[in-house]
Amino acid sequence: MMSITDPNMSDRFTSEMEEIHSKHLKTYADIIDMTTELSLSHKQLVKSAFETCLKKCADDEKLFETIKTYKKDLDQKSVALKEKQHAISDMMSEIQEKDTEKEKIIQKIENLKEEQIKRKEIIENQYKANKKRLRNLQKARLVFQDHLGLEIRTILSKAQAAKGEKLQFVYRNINPSDPESAYVITMGIKENGSYQIVSSDPVLECLSDLETRLQETNNLAAFLANVRKEFISQVRR
Numbered sequence: 001m002m003s004i005t006d007p008n009m010s011d012r013f014t015s016e017m018e019e020i021h022s023k024h025l026k027t028y029a030d031i032i033d034m035t036t037e038l039s040l041s042h043k044q045l046v047k048s049a050f051e052t053c054l055k056k057c058a059d060d061e062k063l064f065e066t067i068k069t070y071k072k073d074l075d076q077k078s079v080a081l082k083e084k085q086h087a088i089s090d091m092m093s094e095i096q097e098k099d100t101e102k103e104k105i106i107q108k109i110e111n112l113k114e115e116q117i118k119r120k121e122i123i124e125n126q127y128k129a130n131k132k133r134l135r136n137l138q139k140a141r142l143v144f145q146d147h148l149g150l151e152i153r154t155i156l157s158k159a160q161a162a163k164g165e166k167l168q169f170v171y172r173n174i175n176p177s178d179p180e181s182a183y184v185i186t187m188g189i190k191e192n193g194s195y196q197i198v199s200s201d202p203v204l205e206c207l208s209d210l211e212t213r214l215q216e217t218n219n220l221a222a223f224l225a226n227v228r229k230e231f232i233s234q235v236r237r
Helices: 007-148 207-217 220-236
Strands: 150-155 166-171 183-189 195-201
Touching: 166 220, 195 207, 195 220, 207 220
Parallel strands: none
Antiparallel strands: 150 166, 166 183, 183 195
């Protein structure tokens, strides 16, 4: 058994210890190198991940800005669309009102046309009736003039043009002391064909009663005869 004091033993122990120390140092160096490499790799990985995150954040911000811009533009277009729809609705309402007003105007025009046609028919019928009445008066003119000393005149002044013709019945041979003295009664014909007494010269107090009787009977000959009687009666008073 070797003594611990043996110089060879001491050298061997020292050599083995140095070898173990060297291995430990190498292992430690390898660990340090590996740790350094892993640390650098981790840093690169973290840096790459950080850069990726930054890029992702930047892209997301751009995307959010784009979405925000699109949303703002969509809101503006939506408001503009609502305004246009409102304007179109107002325009359609105005068009409907104008169409309704147009229909009313057309209806009024049609009613006026119908009224005008009816009025024209009435005027034509009245004109025919008045024309026939005047023709009969003209035929009776000579008879009245010969038998009653009556002259019939047709008068139409500018002021009376819108109201139609007037007839004057001029009586003579009323006053025995003055046979040529004229006694005049003026009358017209209303739109409905009835007679209307305008005046008498001289004035007859019973003229309104004679007019009422004439309108009731429509007997002009009897009316003229009664007027003559009243003029004669007035002269004799």
